[in-house]
Amino acid sequence: MIDTLEQGFFGIGIQNGKTPENLGVLWRSAQNMGASFIFTVGKRYAKQACDTHKAVGAMPYFHYENFEDFYQHLPKGAVLVGVELDEKAVALEEFKHPRRCVYLLGAEDNGLTKNAIEKSHHLVKFDTRLSVNVSVAGSIIMYDRNLKQKFGNL
Incomplete structure (x- = not known):
């Protein structure tokens, strides 16, 4: 019998997302990469025309003001991982993704x-010279999680 608590879960979202295209692309990637839920935080929010797979109908979507x-509404036992170019952030290549x-x-x-940086349990960054598009960043994070999970490094 599979212990569903050991399988874990993850959700992914954007704080104060600027463009609906980026949110839609992130949501499409989230659906493809096995996210449990998606969300937005903040007032800069709009309908996502680029969500061509209709991820909001396939998984829970939450919006927080x-x-x-x-x-306050983080799932019980979940670890908050901030994705940010910050001096305290760990390189993604070295990061061990929490199960939940x-x-x-x-x-x-x-x-x-x-505030989000300070309250994040972990901060993760990429080894790139410049910042990457937010939907690309999210896709890389989820791909890395799936890859490490596949090879038993999660």
């Missing part, structure tokens, strides 16, 4: 808020 509201976690990406123009 602000970071405090989001943080929520990935929070920052807006394309401003990144994560200071």
Whole structure:
């Protein structure tokens, strides 16, 4: 019998996302990569025309007015992983993904808020010279998670 608690889960979303295209692409990737849920945080939110797979109909979608509201509603036992170019962030190549976690990406123009960075249990960054598009960043995170899980490194 499979112990479903050991399988884990993950959700992914964007804080103060700027463009609906990026949200739609992230949601499409989330559906393909096995996310348990998707979400947005903040007032910069719009309908996602690029969600061509209709991920919002296939998995739970949550919207939170602000970071405090989001943080209070983290699933019990979930670890918050902020994705941000920050001096305290760990390189993705070295990061061990928690079994039960929520990935929070920052807006394309401003990144994560200071409060989100401070409250994240872990911060992760990529080894790139420049920042990458937020939907690309989320897709890379989920791919890395799936790859490490496949080879027993999760």
